[in-house]
Amino acid sequence: MAMHLASMVHGNVRERDAFQHAQHSPYYPAPPPRAYPGVNVNVAPQSYPAPAQQAEYHQYQRQRPQSPPSPPAEEQKPSLPSISHLLEFAGSEKAAAETVAQSPQSQQRQSSSPQPRQAQHRGAASMQQPPPPSQMQSSRPEQCSTYASVPSGSNPRMTLPPTPPMHPDVAHDGNQSPSAASNHSAASVPYFVGSSLNNMEPHHQRQSISSMPSVKRDSIPSHNVSPYSAASVYGQSPYASSPGAASATSYYSPEQHSYNAANMYAQRPLPSNFQPQAMPLPVPVPSPAANSSNPWQHHHYISTASQSQFPQSQDRYICSTCNKAFSRPSSLRIHSHSHTGEKPYKCPQAGCGKAFSVRSNMKRHERGCHAATSTTLTT
DNA sequence: TTCTCTGTTAGC
DNA sequence: GCTAACAGAGA
Numbered sequence: 232m233a234m235h236l237a238s239m240v241h242g243n244v245r246e247r248d249a250f251q252h253a254q255h256s257p258y259y260p261a262p263p264p265r266a267y268p269g270v271n272v273n274v275a276p277q278s279y280p281a282p283a284q285q286a287e288y289h290q291y292q293r294q295r296p297q298s299p300p301s302p303p304a305e306e307q308k309p310s311l312p313s314i315s316h317l318l319e320f321a322g323s324e325k326a327a328a329e330t331v332a333q334s335p336q337s338q339q340r341q342s343s344s345p346q347p348r349q350a351q352h353r354g355a356a357s358m359q360q361p362p363p364p365s366q367m368q369s370s371r372p373e374q375c376s377t378y379a380s381v382p383s384g385s386n387p388r389m390t391l392p393p394t395p396p397m398h399p400d401v402a403h404d405g406n407q408s409p410s411a412a413s414n415h416s417a418a419s420v421p422y423f424v425g426s427s428l429n430n431m432e433p434h435h436q437r438q439s440i441s442s443m444p445s446v447k448r449d450s451i452p453s454h455n456v457s458p459y460s461a462a463s464v465y466g467q468s469p470y471a472s473s474p475g476a477a478s479a480t481s482y483y484s485p486e487q488h489s490y491n492a493a494n495m496y497a498q499r500p501l502p503s504n505f506q507p508q509a510m511p512l513p514v515p516v517p518s519p520a521a522n523s524s525n526p527w528q529h530h531h532y533i534s535t536a537s538q539s540q541f542p543q544s545q546d547r548y549i550c551s552t553c554n555k556a557f558s559r560p561s562s563l564r565i566h567s568h569s570h571t572g573e574k575p576y577k578c579p580q581a582g583c584g585k586a587f588s589v590r591s592n593m594k595r596h597e598r599g600c601h602a603a604t605s606t607t608l609t610t
Numbered sequence: 611t612t613c614t615c616t617g618t619t620a621g622c
Numbered sequence: 623g624c625t626a627a628c629a630g631a632g633a
Contacts, residue, residue: 555628561613562628569627585625591615592625599624 565589 548563549556552570557563568574568588576593578585580601587593 557628559612566627587625589625589627591617592627594615596625 548558548560550563550566550570552567555566557566565588572588574586574588576587576590578587578593578597578601580597583601585593585596585600587596
């Protein structure tokens with residue numbers, strides 16, 4: 232159940248991420264629902280359409296996937312349960328869940344009998360799903376849940392090449408709840424998905440970046456409102472109170488993220504790869520000192536298999552914000568300044584006060600603007 | 611392998 | 623012209 236819950240959270244995080252990246256943001260305002268305003272954690276099965284009506288019900292859901300949450304809360308019952316409820320739920324059903332996970336028969340039973348829950352999750356998914364469910368819902372869930380599976384290096388599926396986003400219907404098979412789907416896809420899909428902006432393989436990232444028509448360097452930050460907006464968004468996210476929020480905040484809290492490039496950029500996939508509490512990851516929260524050997528790569532959640540897919544010495548360091556790849560940690564660190572707005576290099580000239588994010592630029596400025604002054608001073 | 615410096619490009 | 627940002631070369 233912990234995994235279940237974690238996946239659920241994952242799915243939501245990814246979903247949010249997807250929303251953030253969604254082209255059509257009519258759904259972006261959706262997050263509010265995530266505050267679980269009308270979320271009835273105790274959504275009763277009877278509140279869902281009977282099995283015989285599910286098809287129609289789902290049809291209905293699909294036909295109007297784009298319609299934003301409307302006032303009539305009755306129809307929105309199929310929404311995700313709150314974290315708190317999930318926690319409670321996890322506690323009470325943990326044993327049962329474990330049993331289920333271990334027993335295929337139990338899975339069968341679960342997939343066949345708990346229709347209500349299934350419907351519930353489906354309903355929730357449908358309600359929160361942005362228009363293109365095939366991309367939004369199914370793709371995002373995979374990446375981060377895969378991250379969850381990374382630690383288990385024994386998972387053979389991790390070696391599989393990237394697979395296209397699962398079809399929503401497919402994602403619903405088996406244990407079909409979004410969370411279940413996440414679990415399911417987690418194991419079957421590599422940590423990144425092509426549709427994911429933040430979880431692409433470096434070479435893919437480069438491709439995507441290079442393919443970006445005119446990604447002005449200066450334009451990157453604009454798209455990068457993300458580091459902060461993301462931080463704020465996540466900070467406001469209901470998940471901040473979730474068990475995994477600890478790690479999430481550790482990744483995104485602006486405070487930490489200020490200059491801890493190791494935190495911010497090596498963990499780039501964080502939003503989506505948001506690590507649930509149960510993750511047996513070696514080092515969830517990177518300590519530059521602890522990971523001084525290779526802080527960047529480590530936090531990329533790159534499986535050994537994945538690592539072997541691209542050059543070790545080339546652009547290993549990916550900016551978690553804009554996915555830009557760098558071959559050197561220092562480059563990434565400096566680049567991070569462009570996102571954080573940090574300008575650690577201040578002009579030493581008295582009365583100047585100018586600051587730069589790049590040391591060389593500062594020196595250049597010094598030479599250019601204070602050459603006379605400095606020469607005068609030095610001589 | 612990484613850092614610093616230099617050169618370059620592009621936006622304002 | 624100034625600055626941001628990046629890549630390459632050398633240390």
